[in-house]
Amino acid sequence: MVLLSMLLAAMAVWLWTGPPHAVRRLTVVGSRARSHDHWLRTVLRTSSLANLLRARQEEKAWRLGVIELCDALSAELTAGRTPEDALADAVASLSPAVATPLRATLASHDLPESLYELSHRPGAQGLRLLAACWNIGVERGAAFVPVIDGLAQGLRDAHDHHEQIKAQLAGTHATARLLAVLPCLGLAMSWSLGADPLRFLFTTLPGLACFLLALLLDAAGILWTTRIAAKAENP
Numbered sequence: 001m002v003l004l005s006m007l008l009a010a011m012a013v014w015l016w017t018g019p020p021h022a023v024r025r026l027t028v029v030g031s032r033a034r035s036h037d038h039w040l041r042t043v044l045r046t047s048s049l050a051n052l053l054r055a056r057q058e059e060k061a062w063r064l065g066v067i068e069l070c071d072a073l074s075a076e077l078t079a080g081r082t083p084e085d086a087l088a089d090a091v092a093s094l095s096p097a098v099a100t101p102l103r104a105t106l107a108s109h110d111l112p113e114s115l116y117e118l119s120h121r122p123g124a125q126g127l128r129l130l131a132a133c134w135n136i137g138v139e140r141g142a143a144f145v146p147v148i149d150g151l152a153q154g155l156r157d158a159h160d161h162h163e164q165i166k167a168q169l170a171g172t173h174a175t176a177r178l179l180a181v182l183p184c185l186g187l188a189m190s191w192s193l194g195a196d197p198l199r200f201l202f203t204t205l206p207g208l209a210c211f212l213l214a215l216l217l218d219a220a221g222i223l224w225t226t227r228i229a230a231k232a233e234n235p
Contacts, residue, residue, distance in 0.1 A: 055122065058097070062123030063159050065098030070130065070152035077145045083138045087111075126155045162233065169229050176225040180218050 072093050076086030084106075091102045101121075105114035112131040119127035129151055137144030190197045200207040 059123035061095065061097055062121055063126070063155075063162075065094050066124060066126035066130070067152055067155045067159060068094055069098075069102070070126070070148050070155065074145055074148040074152060077148065083134070083144065126151070129155075165233055169232060172225065172229060176222060180222055183214055183218065 069090050072090035073086055076089050077083065079086075081089065088106055091099050091106065093099075094102065101118060105111060105118060108114035112134050115127045115131035115134065119125055119131070130148075133144070133147045133151055137147055187197050201211040202208065
């Protein structure tokens, strides 16, 4: 039963972290594990799921922060502030996670270039468009407020579209993970019925071949599904 639990935990790490990361992490975990409980705690502690969720939260915070920045900048410009003062006040109204990196750009001699460099952060791609609008509206004297309003609306529509795609793909991700875990559930059911599938899988050559082939097909299915979903989310 311990071996079955270890197999289920290994498959969970494989599903959540992806095959390349899982192989490296499970190798380290296997060398350090001394008991079943310690092995499970180590797997949970070394999982990169928390890092993945944190990265997604930061990306969403930047995407929303750029939209709020454009809205606040447009409001300040409409109130008659200069572009530099309007941008400084708009940055001050943002959350600290987004405002802190943006404050460093305010002191730059080349503001559009600093905004362009900051736009390489995940979720901050809208800053690249803001830098272009700054060049057009401030340095060349074109109408600035309508451009910023249009940029904010465009970024908002893009964000809503991205969220709709993620919501529609949630069921696809859940189905893929469920199908990947089903072989492990099959092993558990056969064990509960009195069979010994692990002995066949790990002590016989045909069983080992079936086990490796199943892992390969499972990993290929996960990678394929993830690739399709990633292309849909970021066309």
